[in-house]
Each structure stands twice: as C-alpha cells, then as structure tokens.
Amino acid sequence: MASAAPPPLLTLTDELLEEIFLRLPTPTALALACIACSSFHRIITDRSFLRRFRALQPPPLLGFIDNEFHAAEAPHPSAPLACALARAADFSYSFVPAGRWLTPWHPRDVRQGRVLLECFPENRLDYDDAWFPTNLDLAVCDPLYQLYVLLPPIPVELKSGYADLKGFELFLAPTGEDEEETSFKVVRTAWSTTGLVAFVFSSITAQWHIAASPSWRSLGTIIPSDAWSFSWFYYAWGCCYWTLSSRHKLLVLDMLRMEFSIVNFSLPSYVNPDNDRPRIVVDREGSPQLLFFGNYIKDGVADLFRIVETDGELSDKWQLENIVPLPLTEWRTVCVALGTAGGFLFLQRIQMFSKSAECSSEESLDLGCFSLDVKTSELKKICGTAQPFFRAHLYFGFPPSLSKPCL
Template sequence: MASPAPPIADPQALETLPCLTDELLEEIFLRLPTAADIARASASCTSFCRIITDRSFLRWFRAIHPPPLLGFAAYEGFHPAQPPHPSATLASAFADAADFSYSFVPTGRWLTPWHPRDVRQGRVLLECTPECQPALEYFDAVFLRDLELAVCDPISRRYRLLPRIPKQLRAQHKSLVDYGLFFAPTGEDEETTFRVVCMACNKTNLVAFEYTSITGQWNILACLSWRCPLGIGTPYNRYSSSCVDYEKGCFYWVVPWRNNFLVLDGLSMKLSIVNNNLAKYDLCESGMPLIVRGGDGTAEVFFPADCFGDGPTDLFRFTKQTDGGSSDEWKFENMVSLPSQYNYFTLGAADGFLFLRGILQDQHSGYSSEDSLDNSAHLSLESPDVEYFSFDLKTSELKKVCVMKRYFHTLYPFYGYPPPLAEPTI
C-alpha cells in the first residue's frame, strides 16, 4: 500500500522561509571572526555570495568588523602585508585584484606618472606634476598652478579627475606652492562622497582649499597670515604628519619649525599655529613627529628617541593638556619602548597605529643617506632588509607588516577589504 502523501505546507510559511534563512545566515556570517572567513564563505556557493555581497549586509559587517590593514601604498606601487601578518592572505588577494599602477587613470597633461598623496576609505588621492620644477626655496615643492589631482578606487578601477584650483582663487594669494594634500571627513555618507583639502603657502600666507565630490568645485576653506622663515626651515609638505580629531573636527600637523603645530579647526574653519612647548626636550631629528588621537579623545604626539644610535630606539609620548583656552600645552607622558635590536624611522600614523621603518642594528651600515632622501631610489640586492611595522597604541603590540629593500620616508596605510567584500567607492 502506498504511503500517504505528506501534508501540504502552509504556502505563507513557504514564502517567508527563504527570508528567515537569509536572516539566520546573516547572523552566522556576522559572527565569523575575520574578513578572510567571510571571503571564503562567499566563495562556497552562490546563495552565500548573494547574501554577503548585499549592500545592507556589507554595511552591517563593516560596522562590526573594522577593515584590516592590507599593506602600504607607496610612491611606486602597493606593498601587501606578508606572512606571518594576519592580513597576509587577504592582502595577497587584494594586491592581485587591484591596480596600483593607476593605469586606468588617464595620463595628465604633464605626461608623468600618478603618485599617491593620501589614502582613505579605499580611495587613493593621486597627484601628477611636471618632472622639472623651477628653482624654489621650498624643498620638493610644486606650484599650485601645476598641480593635477585625481581620486581613484584601485579595486573597481573607477576614478575622478579633479579640476584644477581656479585661477581666480589662486590669484588671491601670489606664488602659492603645495604644502600638503589629504582626504578630510565629509560628515555625510563616506561610502559615496569624499572631500579633499589642499594646503598651499607662500612667504606670507597659508591657505586651505577644499574640494567636495558633491559640488565638484574648489573653494577657499581658511587662510592664515604667517612669516615663513625661508632658509631656517622648509615646509614638510609630503613628509609631514597629520592627525584628524573627528569628534572635535580639528586637523593637526607639523609646521616647518619643530616647536609649533598647525591646527585647522573644522568647525570654525580657522587656521592657527600653536607652540607645542617641546623645544626644551632633546628630540631626535630622524623621522617626523607622529600626531594621533589618543584613547581619551585628546591629541598625542610621538617623537623618535636615539635614532640611529647605539642604544634602543624608543618614542617620546606627549599628550595635549587643555583648559579650553589658548594656553594648551603638551606634557611629557612616558617613553614607548620598542624592541632594541632595531633602529627605527617614523613614517606615519592612522587609526590608533604608528607606522615605523626598522633595520637591524648590525645591518645599519648599509644605510645610505641618499637613499633616505630619494623615495624613488632602488637599493641594490646587497642592501640590508628594511622592515616595516605597525605599532598598536592600545595594546603596545609591534607587528611586522612587510619587508622590502627600499627606504621610504612616506607610506600610506591601506585599510580595506578584498573582493567580494569591497564595493566601488567612486
């Protein structure tokens, strides 16, 4: 005798079951510990991939799982994290999928390669400048009229060519040269919008120009009168260190004179130079100061100590002591100890991390001062390995990111996700 037919399920329950299944899968995926696990899950079947690549899930996932450090964008390409760094597998996949030669960005009028000036939210801010600049009193400076800029997404290979800063804006201040370029928070949806700040200066003025992707136009954000002591110091432009205090909307970076910081108040749109009262300390000149936002929300500055000496290289740590007025001061907090077998050079700071270049002390004789000054110089195979580190300010953990035979003064940490977790940002 034939078995009775199974009861017919409630049609309404059948209609809602796939939705419930997706919700349960989302909960499971969100509990996976790393982005690499999510990427592997998305490759296992089409239904998993559909759920994971959905825009709403990706936003949820990114809110819970900060993007991992995948490597560094440098003057001539991308250098992925290498084993045993926890992001090595993801970084390798990312490097294979992305184009850090920027070949998809149209050649500028100067017919010179595009080079990075900043990285944020998966976007790279690029510059193109003429090869031969007129003799300037500024080191490595570029006249604003000659500066060409673009913003690109190396994964999606999308880009936007930024218009040149209009002549009528530049003409308000004569002979302006590039002082610094960086992405700034938009205050809106940073997945689809971006904002670029271009600092420029001459002997008497420092001017902040702003471009937003919403309007597609430049405007003058702020202006500050100053007297740049040419011959005493030169702008740190691309060799500078900056910090963004997102909560209070302030930007900090180093000015040519090491006992001063430049502050751009993003709320009042005012520029100011403040004395950091650090001149009394015997601070090392090798490596730039690193300015970051501390755990309690105040700005902190780190100076290298005993660079290229016989002893261990540590970092002086200063915190900003403020009473809400103009008498803000920087107070020595402590020394940050680093493994003593290396000599270090400070490179940059972002997202609670310091980035350092290290070389074993017994190999330091292979260091060349010319190599340290030329970002594009290749070293011979006989040169010692140069190791690049991240230092977590919360945990004091020093991690080796990658090893190269190149000395860089500036590297841009790239935080992000590989495909299929990465969405176009432009």
C-alpha cells in the same frame, strides 16, 4: 499515544543574519561567510551592512603604497586579504589616461580604497608657479575596480586674492557618515604671509572652492619661519596635524568641518624638539599623543606624551606617560616612521651600513615594515622591504569579496 511533532525550525531573517555577521571577529571570517552561499553574499555585500560593519571594525591594514603596492605578508593576519587584493587590483594605474606631461602617475595620498595621483614634469622648473604649482595633473582612482576621475586645475580666480601662496599639502578628505560613499573630496592647502587657505574639490559639484581661509592672527599665532614647517603631516580620525616651526604648536585641520585650529603644548626640559619633529598618534578615543625618537631624547627610545583634557577642551599641558621600547634599533639599522593610524605607529627598519667583516651574517637583521601599538608596545612585522620608502602611504581596506566601487 503519538509523540508530539518537533517544533518547526526557526527561520533566520535577514535582520537576524545581519546581527550575527556583525559579531564576527575579523574581516577574514566575514569574507568566508560571504562566499558560503548566495543569500549570505547578498546580505554581507549590501552597502548599508558593510557601513555598519566598518563602523564596528575599521578595515585592516593590507599594505603600503609608494610607487608600487607592498602587501602584508605571512604571518601577519592581513596577509591572505592583502594577497587577494594584490592579485585583483592594478597598482600600476595603467587604466588612468596619461597626463599632459606624459610622465608616470605618482600616488600622493591613499584613503578609503581611493588613490590620489599626481603627474608632474620631470623638470619641476616647468611649473607655472614654483611655489604654488597649479598646472599639476591630478586624478583620483579606484585600483580595485579600475575607475578614475580626472580633476580640473584650480581656477585662477580662486587664488587671485592671494599674491604669495605657497603650497604645502595635497590629500584626500575622509567621507563623512552622512555623505554618499562614492563621493570624495580632494583638499589642497596653502599658506601666505596673511594666513592659510584650503581649496577643496568635490566630486559632487566637480568644482574647486575655498573651504577655509583663516588669518594667522585669528588662529592666535604668527607666520612660520620657513616652509619646512609644513613638510610632513599626520592624519588621524578626520584631522591632519602639522608641527609648526616653533615646535611648540600643532596646526590642526578638521577635514569634516573644514576648520583650522592651533594647539599649544609644552615639553619637558630634556626634550629637544628642534632636532626632530614629533610623530603624532591619535588613539580610538581621539586623544593625540606625541612620539619622539630616542636618539633625540635622554634615557629612552621613544617618549610618549598625551594631551590632557580639561572639561572637554584641549589644554596646553603635555605630560610624559611612558617610554615605549623599540627593539628594532641596532648600530647598523635605523627606524623610519611611515605613518600613524588607530593608535599605531608604522615603522620601516632599514640598513644604514653595508655588511662588514665584524658582522658576517645578515640573518639577525629583521628588515621591513612594522606596526607598534603605542599603548601596549606590541610590535608586529607587516612585510619585508628591500629598499627604503621615500614616502609610503598606508592602505586600509577589505578583500575584493567585501569591497564595492569607491568612485
């Protein structure tokens, strides 16, 4: 009796392969699958698939940008991807035409593979308006594919209704889920004695417009006492956060809805926030937390405060959750906050004092950039740096094999 023929092999359709690829644990594993064969490459590099993958696994941190790109280094898990990006991309921005001032382009913000560049005169007094300079040269570029868009200046008529504007930030807005991935928005915020205003440039219309202009009264607060209230902002999950000069208020800009709001908070009596501004971290669930460095706080390296939610609304009560140890601090070093993202605080450990006779070896000093998981206190080194950053931008992305032009 003849044996039965073996059952035919199951054919894996594109839909089944997508579901398998979505379950790969890391972008590195996905990149290896992408180069395995042409059919895998076609499925994985499709925009719709990558969008689904990014929703499940946000792009990893590949490095930092100041005036150059500082790639993640081994043994950090992003090191191979960062190395591939560094070889393929142009972070000198030589492909962007020179601005009118003939000075170098400087990165102002980085998001979703795009870099917002500005060009300004060497003498800042050459601005047409020292408080709210409108003759900045601005560009948005894709360093990987060497694409760029030059932005026009904000029209005079848009700011004509504000006699005393003072500029405080310029940044890239995140692309919404229902927006075209190659579109982008640049947001420029300013404040005056009467309120706030957000100017927005859209790549779709190629024009600036006013997206929000609330008064201080409508926000339930008063005008800050000084411009330093807006010196630093923290971005997390589509929102920008500032601590106002009172140190007991957070100014929040939801960049997807283009709405300003104020969150009040109260701190324990032993915290003196006038000495230092809090670092703001937002976890994956969207809960903001405040971090203060230990040299300003009693009995701890960093105190972690979490907003208490009541019926889905943010309350004005903050409670001490735990003390996060920071083992990088020694008498000759200091940790500087570089930014926050996804429940992590990114730090740079720099040397404060030169090598002394009392300490003849530098081998014990682990200088560089680190990530601190504020929930688990896990610390990981990302890369070494010889000089402190003046202003660093986090670069999240995928390797070139998984990336598409973002402009």
